[in-house]
Structure formats: structure tokens, C-alpha cells
Amino acid sequence: MSAVSPHAVLPGVSARRRRADRFARGAVLAFTLVAIVPLVLILYFLVKEGLGAWSASFFTTDPTGRFLGDPGGIRSAILGTIEMVAVASAIAIPMGVGVALYLVEYGKRSPFANAVRYFVDVMTGVPSVVFGLFVYIVLVVTKVAGTFAGWKGSVALALLMLPVVTRSAEVVLALVPNSLREAALALGAPRWKVVLRIVLPTALPGIVTGSLLAVARAAGETAPLLFTAAFVLGVNADLSQRMNSLPLQIFNDVGQAQDRLVQRAWGAALTLVVLVLALTVLARLIQRRSKLAA
Amino acid sequence: MEAGSLSPVRGGRSLVERPSRARALDPLLRWTLTGLAALILVLIAFFFIRLFIEAKPAFDKYGYAGFVFHNEWVPSQQLYGALPLLVGTLITSAIALLIGVPVAIATALYLTELAPARVRQPLTITVELLAAVPSVVYGLWGIQVLAPKLQPAEQWFSDTFGFLPFVGGQISIPNYFIAGLILAIMIVPIVSAISREVISTVPADHKEAALALGATRWEMIRMAVLPYSRAGISGAAMLGLGRAIGETIAVTIVIGNAPDIGKTIFAQGYTLAAVIANEFGEAASDPTHRAALIAAGLVLFVLTLVVNAVARFYVNRAARPAAVPKGMAG
Numbered sequence: 001m002s003a004v005s006p007h008a009v010l011p012g013v014s015a016r017r018r019r020a021d022r023f024a025r026g027a028v029l030a031f032t033l034v035a036i037v038p039l040v041l042i043l044y045f046l047v048k049e050g051l052g053a054w055s056a057s058f059f060t061t062d063p064t065g066r067f068l069g070d071p072g073g074i075r076s077a078i079l080g081t082i083e084m085v086a087v088a089s090a091i092a093i094p095m096g097v098g099v100a101l102y103l104v105e106y107g108k109r110s111p112f113a114n115a116v117r118y119f120v121d122v123m124t125g126v127p128s129v130v131f132g133l134f135v136y137i138v139l140v141v142t143k144v145a146g147t148f149a150g151w152k153g154s155v156a157l158a159l160l161m162l163p164v165v166t167r168s169a170e171v172v173l174a175l176v177p178n179s180l181r182e183a184a185l186a187l188g189a190p191r192w193k194v195v196l197r198i199v200l201p202t203a204l205p206g207i208v209t210g211s212l213l214a215v216a217r218a219a220g221e222t223a224p225l226l227f228t229a230a231f232v233l234g235v236n237a238d239l240s241q242r243m244n245s246l247p248l249q250i251f252n253d254v255g256q257a258q259d260r261l262v263q264r265a266w267g268a269a270l271t272l273v274v275l276v277l278a279l280t281v282l283a284r285l286i287q288r289r290s291k292l293a294a
Numbered sequence: 295m296e297a298g299s300l301s302p303v304r305g306g307r308s309l310v311e312r313p314s315r316a317r318a319l320d321p322l323l324r325w326t327l328t329g330l331a332a333l334i335l336v337l338i339a340f341f342f343i344r345l346f347i348e349a350k351p352a353f354d355k356y357g358y359a360g361f362v363f364h365n366e367w368v369p370s371q372q373l374y375g376a377l378p379l380l381v382g383t384l385i386t387s388a389i390a391l392l393i394g395v396p397v398a399i400a401t402a403l404y405l406t407e408l409a410p411a412r413v414r415q416p417l418t419i420t421v422e423l424l425a426a427v428p429s430v431v432y433g434l435w436g437i438q439v440l441a442p443k444l445q446p447a448e449q450w451f452s453d454t455f456g457f458l459p460f461v462g463g464q465i466s467i468p469n470y471f472i473a474g475l476i477l478a479i480m481i482v483p484i485v486s487a488i489s490r491e492v493i494s495t496v497p498a499d500h501k502e503a504a505l506a507l508g509a510t511r512w513e514m515i516r517m518a519v520l521p522y523s524r525a526g527i528s529g530a531a532m533l534g535l536g537r538a539i540g541e542t543i544a545v546t547i548v549i550g551n552a553p554d555i556g557k558t559i560f561a562q563g564y565t566l567a568a569v570i571a572n573e574f575g576e577a578a579s580d581p582t583h584r585a586a587l588i589a590a591g592l593v594l595f596v597l598t599l600v601v602n603a604v605a606r607f608y609v610n611r612a613a614r615p616a617a618v619p620k621g622m623a624g
Contacts, residue, residue, distance in 0.1 A: 022509055045438075106324055130594060191320045192320050192322070192324075276428060
């Protein structure tokens with residue numbers, strides 16, 4: 001881009017056009033600032049209201065569910081979120097990366113691969129509430145191993161993560177230079193070794209970035225868990241039982257008239273945002289380390 | 295290709311081929327990965343069929359058009375017409391687009407064409423952070439901070455511009471407008487990111503040509519950048535619309551959940567997504583109600599499917615500007 005402003009070199013630009021230019025550029029800048037304002041406001045209120053709720057007992061006690069007196073903390077919500085998201089990741093990341101490997105290494109531009117690509121795109125657009133509804137129909141209503149359960153929440157989150165992981169992994173895998181594959185094949189390496197030992201490790205940082213972003217997204221999702229893991233007060237490590245989570249805890253507390261519960265919602269929201277932002281920042285740092293420029 | 299005949303062994307095998315044992319895993323990996331990919335198709339098909347079967351009772355009872363366009367949603371009387379929900383979804387999404395898209399496009403233009411290189415990276419990351427904030431946190435902030443703080447302004451607007459359609463009367467704290475505003479904030483990152491991608495495909499010589507002809511920066515944007523990227527930006531806006539339609543929890547918290555079509559944009563309402571999130575608990579013991587909610591989910595699903603398909607069409611067309619010959623663009 002030229003560093004010299006065009007009006008400096010071209011005195012012929014009329015005052016009216018110069019005014020229009022200044023005005024339009026000012027408007028574009030103003031709109032950009034408008035886009036930032038909500039983020040600043042949200043973070044300000046999160047810190048202001050949320051920090052007040054934070055205390056040692058906030059993180060080490062469970063919600064009591066008592067209407068009066070001590071409402072308790074959010075321990076079960078934090079543990080539930082971590083556990084369900086971990087299980088969801090264990091399902092979605094290997095599957096998503098596997099599908100992406102198929103698309104890049106085997107399917108390429110075949111009609112079948114294009115169909116898969118198309119439906120992965122379709123999955124990206126499906127509202128999370130519909131995924132929740134689907135898991136609710138298939139696993140909860142039919143009473144597969146009881147009604148609401150943590151693992152069912154994980155399945156719903158995994159469905160949500162799957163397209164995100166697949167798409168991001170596909171993009172990075174496609175960036176792996178063909179010369180690397182050809183070199184390995186020329187040296188006599190079998191195809192599977194080329195895929196798993198050459199292509200996958202080369203693309204790994206990018207895949208990790210995409211996966212972490214998917215994890216961050218899943219951690220903040222409320223709607224799919226509403227129908228699948230349901231809400232519960234106590235800590236529960238057993239995935240076959242109802243399981244609490246940070247988003248549901250917040251959703252539940254927002255609707256309450258009591259200030260103390262709303263304050264707990266702010267504290268839980270701050271916790272959730274810190275968690276999600278940490279994952280996002282980590283993902284970006286890994287991306288910066290990657291040799292494949294995305 | 296004639297080159298094939300030059301290789302000493304047919305079938306593209308190399309002379310130094312290892313024993314077949316080393317390749318035994320090849321088909322295994324290939325078919326495992328293909329199986330995973332096929333699983334996606336099976337999953338989607340199963341997904342659609344199950345939703346449809348479960349929603350069928352509602353469609354049978356009220357008819358497809360009757361379910362979608364009947365203006366009465368009263369679960370206690372077994373009346374399930376999704377029109378108030380559909381209208382709520384459309385109103386909130388329209389408000390979100392009206393506010394969010396101009397802001398997002400301006401942000402994209404600023405970041406790609408106007409911003410000093412120094413602030414470009416940090417600003418981009420900041421806008422992307424908006425996408426990292428979970429939906430439920432937007433809802434919490436919306437109902438606790440934004441809605442009460444904006445109420446006086448909304449009341450003033452309503453009183454002053456009461457002659458406009460859909461404006462006037464009393465302000466409800468949770469309302470369509472607040473829901474639309476929250477949605478606008480939520481769609482800015484995606485619309486802006488896709489627009490940025492599209493705008494960055496505008497060939498540098500188009501822009502340089504405009505500048506060389508004496509255009510100011512703004513004229514360059516208006517005459518070279520925007521016309522070239524119009525289709526892609528429309529696609530970006532459509533993707534934002536898809537997001538807005540499907541957004542659930544934030545809207546559920548700030549829209550008031552009243553199953554009537556509000557008279558003004560400052561009235562309480564309901565959306566397809568919000569009704570599912572809110573009523574599924576009561577519906578557990580009532581099969582008709584459950585079928586109606588699943589039918590609402592199906593309507594929502596089809597709506598997002600159509601919107602996203604159109605969006606993808608535009609964005610893909612913009613991403614591959616095949617119309618410009620290599621020699622001319624290079």
C-alpha cells in the first residue's frame with residue numbers, strides 16, 4: 001500500500017471530494033470503534049460484578065439450592081464442564097481429524113468427498129439447540145441407560161465440535177506441501193506411514209489450534225446441555241448421571257430474583273470467560289509457532 | 295499421459311518397493327478414514343430422519359402450513375401454531391442484520407484498507423474475541439446491564455417516534471429490540487471475518503488503478519473494493535443471519551418469552567430457538583407438546599439450512615474469482 005496520501009500528490013482533488021473522503025473514513029473508523037465497545041463493556045461488567053463473587057469457598061463448594069442463606073459456590077459446575085468437554089473432545093477431535101485426513105489424502109475432489117465436505121458445512125450451520133434436541137430424542141427420551149446424563153451432554157457437544165475440527169484440520173492438512181509427501185513416497189515409505197508420520201505431524205500445530213478453538217466453543221455452549229446433561233447441584237464424577245456445567249449454572253441463576261444468585265451468575269460467567277479466553281489465547285500462540293502459515 | 299509408459303513398472307509402483315507387509319496397513323487406514331467420512335453422511339441422514347419422525351405427530355395434527363403459519367401457541371390448550379415464534383425469529387434477526395452488518399463491514403474495511411499496520415493485528419484479535427464470549431454470558435449481560443440501562447432511551451425513542459410503524463407504547467425490559475441488539479453484537483465477528491477474507495481477494499491492481507486515476511481512499515473503496523466484493527459480503531451477511539436465527543440462550547434470556555406477536559419492537563416476544571430451550575422441560579410428559587417443539591426445531595433447522603446454502607453459494611463464488619483471467623489479474 002502506498003504510504004503517500006493521494007491528495008498530497010494530486011492537488012486536483014476538489015475540496016468536496018476531500019471532505020467526502022474524510023467523512024467516510026471517519027465514519028468507518030467510528031463504526032469499527034462501535035464494534036469494540038460491547039466487548040469492553042462486557043469485560044468491564046464481568047470483572048466488576050464477577051470478582052465480587054469470587055472467593056475461596058466460591059470455587060470449593062457446590063451450589064446448595066437453598067432459597068435462603070448461603071447459595072454455595074460453583075465447584076460442581078466447573079468440574080462438570082471440564083469433564084464433559086474433555087469427553088466430547090476425546091470423541092470429536094480424533095473423528096474430525098480422521099475425516100479431514102480422508103478428505104485431503106484420499107477423497108480429494110471425488111464426488112463422495114465433496115458430499116462429505118458439503119454435509120460438514122451443513123453441520124457447521126446447524127443451531128446448537130437443534131443438536132441438543134437431536135441427542136434428547138435419540139438418547140434421553142428413549143431412556144438409553146437412564147434419562148439425563150453427562151455423557152449424553154458430551155455427545156451433543158461432540159456433534160457441535162466435529163464440523164469445526166474437521167474444517168480447520170482440512171485447511172491445515174491441505175497446506176502441507178506435496179513435495180513432502182512425494183519425497184517420503186519416493187523413499188519407499190508406505191502410504192499409511194506418509195499420512196500418519198509425515199503429513200499429520202507437519203500439520204499438528206494447526207490442528208491443535210483448530211481443536212482448541214472448538215473446545216473453547218463447546219465449553220461455552222448452553223443449549224445442547226440443557227436437553228442432555230440437565231441441571232444438578234452436587235458434584236458428580238459419574239458420567240452416567242446428571243451433570244452440572246458452568247453455562248447451565250449461569251443460565252439457571254440469571255432467571256432468579258435473588259441478588260445473591262445473580263451475583264453467583266456473574267462470578268460463574270467470569271470464570272467461564274477466563275477459561276474460554278485462556279483456550280483461545282493458547283490456540284493463537286500455538287498457531288503463531290506453526291511453520292505452515294494459515 | 296505418455297509419461298506413464300516411461301516408468302519401468304506398471305501401476306505407478308516404485309522399483310524399490312518394500313515387501314508387502316509394510317503396506318498391509320495401507321488399506322486399513324484408507325478404509326478406516328473413509329468409514330469415518332461415511333459416518334458423517336449416515337449421521338446427518340439419521341439426524342434428519344429422526345427429527346422428522348418425532349415431529350410428525352405435530353405436523354399430522356395441525357398440517358405443515360397450519361403448524362408454521364397459525365398464530366396461536368398455547369401449550370395449555372394444545373394449540374401449537376408456530377407463527378409467533380417464526381415472526382419473533384425473523385424480527386430479531388432483521389434487527390441484528392440492520393445493526394450488525396454495517397458495523398461488521400465497516401470494521402472489515404477499516405482493518406483491510408484503512409488501519410495503520412500497527413493497529414491492524416491487535417484490532418483484528420479484539421474483534422475476534424467477541425466471538426469467544428459464550429452466548430449465556432451475552433444473555434447475562436444483556437438482561438442485567440444492557441436492557442435496564444437502555445430502557446429510558448428506548449422509552450424516549452418510543453415516545454418521540456411513535457408515529458413510525460412498530461414503535462410506540464410502553465417498553466418492556468426484555469424485548470425484541472434488546473434481543474436483536476445482542477444478536478447484532480454476536481454476529482459482528484463472523485460477518486466481519488468473512489468480509490475481511492473477501493475484501494482481501496480484491497486484486498491490488500484494481501485498487502492501484504483507482505488510486506492512480508486520482509481517486510481518494512474512499513473513492514477507491516467505493517469504486518474498486520466494494521463492487522468486487524459485493525457478492526462475498528452478501529454471503530457474509532447471510533452467514534450472520536444463519537447465526538442469528540439459530541442463536542438460543544442469549545435470546546431466551548432477553549426476549550421475555552411471550553408467545554404472541556408483539557405490537558412493537560419494544561414488546562416481549564419469543565423465537566423458535568427460545569421456545570425449544572424454555573418449554574422442553576414441561577413437554578417431557580406431553581407427547582403432543584414435545585412433537586410440537588421438535589417440529590419447531592425442524593422448522594428452525596430447515597430455515598438455517600436454506601440461509602446457509604445461499605450464503606455458501608455467494609461466499610464460494612467470491613472466494614474463487616474464476617471470472618478474472620490469470621494474465622489480467624497477475
